[in-house]
Amino acid sequence: EPEVTQTPSHQVTQMGQEVILRCVPISNHLYFYWYRQILGQKVEFLVSFYNNEISEKSEIFDDQFSVERPDGSNFTLKIRSTKLEDSAMYFCAKDSPGRREQYFGPGTRLTVT
Amino acid sequence: AQTVTQSQPEMSVQEAETVTLSCTYDTSESDYYLFWYKQPPSRQMILVIRQEAYKQQNATENRFSVNFQKAAKSFSLKISDSQLGDAAMYFCAYRSAAGTASKLTFGTGTRLQVTL
Numbered sequence: 561e562p563e564v565t566q567t568p569s570h571q572v573t574q575m576g577q578e579v580i581l582r583c584v585p586i587s588n589h590l591y592f593y594w595y596r597q598i599l600g601q602k603v604e605f606l607v608s609f610y611n612n613e614i615s616e617k618s619e620i621f622d623d624q625f626s627v628e629r630p631d632g633s634n635f636t637l638k639i640r641s642t643k644l645e646d647s648a649m650y651f652c653a654k655d656s657p658g659r660r661e662q663y664f665g666p667g668t669r670l671t672v673t
Numbered sequence: 674a675q676t677v678t679q680s681q682p683e684m685s686v687q688e689a690e691t692v693t694l695s696c697t698y699d700t701s702e703s704d705y706y707l708f709w710y711k712q713p714p715s716r717q718m719i720l721v722i723r724q725e726a727y728k729q730q731n732a733t734e735n736r737f738s739v740n741f742q743k744a745a746k747s748f749s750l751k752i753s754d755s756q757l758g759d760a761a762m763y764f765c766a767y768r769s770a771a772g773t774a775s776k777l778t779f780g781t782g783t784r785l786q787v788t789l
Contacts, residue, residue, distance in 0.1 A: 601781070602779045603718065603777075605778065608774040615772075618776075655774075660723060660768075662777055666717050667716055667717065
């Protein structure tokens with residue numbers, strides 16, 4: 561059983577459009593993370609979210625990005641005005657019960673044209 | 674800030690043989706975790722193995738084991754009896770044990786090919 565699911569699996573959007581990527585943890589947890597992986601590059605941290613608030617964000621996570629937990633279950637990453645360089649895999653992750661490991665969702669592949 | 678370095682962009686191993694992937698890291702912290710994640714072509718990130726910095730014993734998970742050298746800040750992954758399904762990108766990652774929601778810091782990855 562997957563720990564985390566993400567929708568959509570693939571999103572194609574035009575430059576300047578807004579996109580919302582969704583993450584659904586199977587069980588209730590307080591700690592969530594978003595990471596990005598540009599094709600052929602390493603996985604980079606974007607933002608961590610604890611108890612419905614941003615805990616830490618990277619330099620990548622600028623004003624174009626926002627995170628929410630709108631209904632207490634889904635966890636969303638919004639990019640307000642997409643740029644070509646936002647094309648990447650976006651991963652949601654959650655902590656294990658002992659908070660040592662992080663389990664990743666299958667990712668959303670975002671393509672900006 | 675912590676950094677993770679994987680100096681081998683690509684490695685190749687024959688089926689049933691053993692291969693070692695290298696990873697070094699830089700930190701001023703004394704308490705942290707280290708991980709190896711596998712990323713197959715599906716691009717799913719799969720946790721392979723974890724090491725706690727306070728443990729001297731090297732972690733093992735079936736055919737996967739690590740060589741953790743804390744003083745040298747080295748954390749290599751050994752894959753024994755390599756199988757075709759082991760072919761993937763492998764990422765080394767660091768995580769601080771401090772803080773309420775500590776992030777993972779990844780290396781650039783090593784692409785492992787497994788040949789017949």
